[in-house]
Amino acid sequence: MGSRRQRLAISLAFIVLACILIPFQTLVHSDQHQEEGPLVYYIPVEQTVERGLAAFMDRAIQMAMEEGAxxxxxxxxxxxxxxxxxxxxxxxxxxTTIPITAFVNTDAISAGAYIALNADEIVMVSSASMGSAAVIDGSGNAAEDKMQSYWLSRMKAAAELNDRDPQYALAMADARIDLPELGAGSGDLLTLTADQALEVGYAEAVVSDRAGLLEYLGLENAIERHMEVSFAEQIARFVTNPIVIPILLSIGSLGLVLELYSPGFGIPGIMGISALLLFFFGHMVAGFAGFESMILFIIGFVLILVEIFVPGFGIFGLLGVGAIIGGMLLASYSTASMLMYIAIALVVTAVAAIFIFRYFGHRGFMRKMILTDSTSSEKGYITNETRKELIGKQGESLTPLRPSGSAVFESDRLDVVSEGGYIERGRKIEVVYTAGSRIVVREVKENKLEEE
Incomplete structure (x- = not known):
């Protein structure tokens, strides 16, 4: 069993090392083009806009510049x-000094509309839409006035960047602006169709496909390169999602807590370490975590293993958890956000742990984590015998009782203790109480033995 646990620990250590090395390898390789003609790079801006997407776009734009796009x-x-x-x-x-065109081939909603407005040109397919860019908080409600004001100023600046009328950008983010001619009445956010965007100057052209786009741009003979999100970057995009981060941290902390209360290393520990590995791996690929955060994580991981295999009254475990939290803070893009995520994870962990131990403590795998066995005489366990038959028996003190000493009862020599007073050697005594190995006596004063 011990060798099996050691192999498991070594395997997890190799996983940690792999997570350190993989992000620094080249994720996507593209050969230098030797064909003649302008080079066009396609970069997908898909799914939710989050930090992982920003990291991918940074890499993609850098690669486009290096290859002379x-x-x-x-x-x-x-x-x-x-x-x-x-x-x-x-x-x-x-x-970026390279000309950039935003090709809205389906939808550019909310943050997507803001990204499109920052491009040099906007081209849309006929079925595309753009707008509805109100900023909301994590619970889905309108953000506070301070954030709303900031976002409106950003939308206005993005529109003015390429001489577009800012009232339409503001109407996308502020439902109080009334533009009924475009379908945005009072209380509605503006969302432009392709034709409406073309009409108000928020699109330079409407095309049917990529070929039409290249024709509009005058790049019919272009060499096309298609950037793809690597598997590692897909993980990074998933892991750096603000909704996923507290879930991963909750799974990781709950797994480690359950593991600290269970013998050896098992499923809870694997679950917790895997969740934390995903967190650090994703943040390293996204460019938020460096070697210092990974070093802290490894130190914390090793300390927790020491606590599991060599119990140290929780000291190693607490130091390990502290090191991992420190690594998380270093890996975060926002310390305030990370502290909030950690607080959420701690609350979820505490509630889940209490629920699990209370309602599942004697079932399934939890039976291995809680001691349910007990000692009993039926199982062969014998405690000190209480000799109740001695109560009332009289004997003689063999040694002074101060208050403990020895006495003889008939032929039995026993260790006894007085009720509290001093009893001289050779005095007649009587047993008044027994409990386990404890035998309490008192002196029988009216019938003193004759001294020799």
Missing amino acids: DHIILEINTPGGAVDAAGDIAKLIQE
Whole structure:
């Protein structure tokens, strides 16, 4: 059993090392083009806008610049996402010297509309839409006024960046702006169809497909490169999602708590370590975590293993948890957000642990975590025998009782204790109480033995 646990620990250590090395390998390789003609890079902007997408776009734009791309096309199809991630992507677009066209081939909603507005040109397919960019909080309600004001200023600046009328960008984010001619009445956010966007100057062209897009851009003979999100980056995008982070941390902390209360290393520990590995792996690929956060995580991981295999009154476990939390804070893009995620995970862990131990403590795998056995005479366990038959018997003290000493009762020599007073050697005594090996006596004063 011990060797099996050691092999399991070694395997987990190799997984940790792999997670350190994999993110620094080349994720996607693209050969240098030797054909003649302008080079066009297609970069997908799909699914939720989050930090992982920003990291992918940074890598993709850098690769396009290194290969001397003549044009970058952002293929946008997103329902929106995080404001901070959208801001990072907008900054990448603005700092890029290569012409960038936002190709809205389905939807550019919320943060997607903001990203599109930062591009040099916007081209849409006929069935596409763009808009509905109100900022909301984590519970789905309208964000506070301060954040709303900030987001409105960002939308306005993005529209003015390419000489577009800012009132339409503001109407996308503020339901109080009334534009009934475009279907945005009082209380409605503006969402533009492709034709409406073309009409108000929020799209330079409406095309049917990529070929039509290249024809509009005058790049019919272009060499096309298609950037793809690698498997590692897909994991990073999933793991860095603000909804997924507290879930992973909750699973990780709950698994470690259950493991600390169970013998050896088993399913809870594997579950917890795997969740934390996913967290750090995703944040390393996304570019948020460096070697220092991984070193802290490894130190914490080793300390928790020491606590599991060499119990140390919880000291190693607490130090390990502290090191892992420190690594999380270093790996985060926002310390305040990470502290909130950790707080959520701790609350979830405490509630789940109490529920599990209370209602499942004697069932399934939890039976291995809680001691349910007991000692009894039926199982062969024998405690000190209480000799109740001695109560009332009289004998003689063989030694002074101060208050303990020895006495003889008939032929039995026993260790006894007085009720509290001093009894001289050779005095007649009587047993008044017994409990286990404890025999309490008192002196029989009216019948003293004759001294020799």
